[in-house]
Amino acid sequence: ACQHRLWPEIDKVVQQQVAMARMGIGECGSGWQLFAEDGEMKMYRREEELDGMVVDPLKAVHVVKGITGHEVCHYFFTPQYRYDWETTLEQMNVLETISDDTLMFMQTHKRIWPASQRDVVFWSHIRKLPNEKDRDGPDIWTVVNNSTEHPDYPANNGKCVRIFLKVCLMCQTRVDPPKDGTPLSRENVSCKITYCSVVNPGGWAPASVLRAVYKREYPKFLKRFTAYIINQTKNKPIMF
Numbered sequence: 001a002c003q004h005r006l007w008p009e010i011d012k013v014v015q016q017q018v019a020m021a022r023m024g025i026g027e028c029g030s031g032w033q034l035f036a037e038d039g040e041m042k043m044y045r046r047e048e049e050l051d052g053m054v055v056d057p058l059k060a061v062h063v064v065k066g067i068t069g070h071e072v073c074h075y076f077f078t079p080q081y082r083y084d085w086e087t088t089l090e091q092m093n094v095l096e097t098i099s100d101d102t103l104m105f106m107q108t109h110k111r112i113w114p115a116s117q118r119d120v121v122f123w124s125h126i127r128k129l130p131n132e133k134d135r136d137g138p139d140i141w142t143v144v145n146n147s148t149e150h151p152d153y154p155a156n157n158g159k160c161v162r163i164f165l166k167v168c169l170m171c172q173t174r175v176d177p178p179k180d181g182t183p184l185s186r187e188n189v190s191c192k193i194t195y196c197s198v199v200n201p202g203g204w205a206p207a208s209v210l211r212a213v214y215k216r217e218y219p220k221f222l223k224r225f226t227a228y229i230i231n232q233t234k235n236k237p238i239m240f
């Protein structure tokens, strides 16, 4: 994978995104407003516009018991599961297998009235990072999705408006070993999930409509995605 033309960009964006995800909400600069909360899940956004278009950065933090960061990133990265959990997905194609940890996708998302239908081309990279805080603690796992161009799929040449996105899913596993020395089980693991995304809708859509879509779709997405992983992994060995 080192020689691929995208490698320098992938490495730069992954380092950037992970640094951002690691910062707490307080450190990320002010302006974050909590817009959704459900148990351990907290969703923040900043209201930002670019050329009159809503490009609100989103940052969600969640703690889920019984699953690990490797499992969360595995089910997020691997194409074959995506239709099971991605509610607004209409079509997904793997355009290129750049390496075993880097894929390129083309996706069309369901039209959300009154906005026109959207599509997106992005590379997706999964990576394990050393746990700097706790040397012998479990590694951090991350998936970064970043818009890119593909010669066979030029933007806005068909029915869809091309969106641009930068997404970072970063997961930190926590293990609380059982006191009585019994073998480790899923009750002893939990995962702190940080999901950061910036979606540029590509073409104009009413700010009120987009913000309503985000307010509805993002909490639904994260709840459905994490419930899916719990269900997929419950009778399987723990993936660390």
Ligand SMILES: O=S(=O)(CCO)c1ccc(-c2ccc(C3CCCC3)c([C@@H]3C[C@@H]3c3ccccn3)c2)cc1
Pocket (backbone or CB within 6 Å): 086, 087, 088, 089, 107, 109, 112, 115, 118, 120, 145, 163, 165, 167, 197, 199, 201, 205, 213, 214, 217, 218, 221
């Ligand atoms: O994390 S990912 O990389 C997972 C891979 O699939 C990803 C997440 C979200 C999107 C996405 C693309 C388009 C749109 C909108 C923009 C204007 C009209 C359609 C939305 C809106 C926000 C709603 C939404 C939010 C969350 C999940 C799905 N839908 C989201 C794409 C990829």
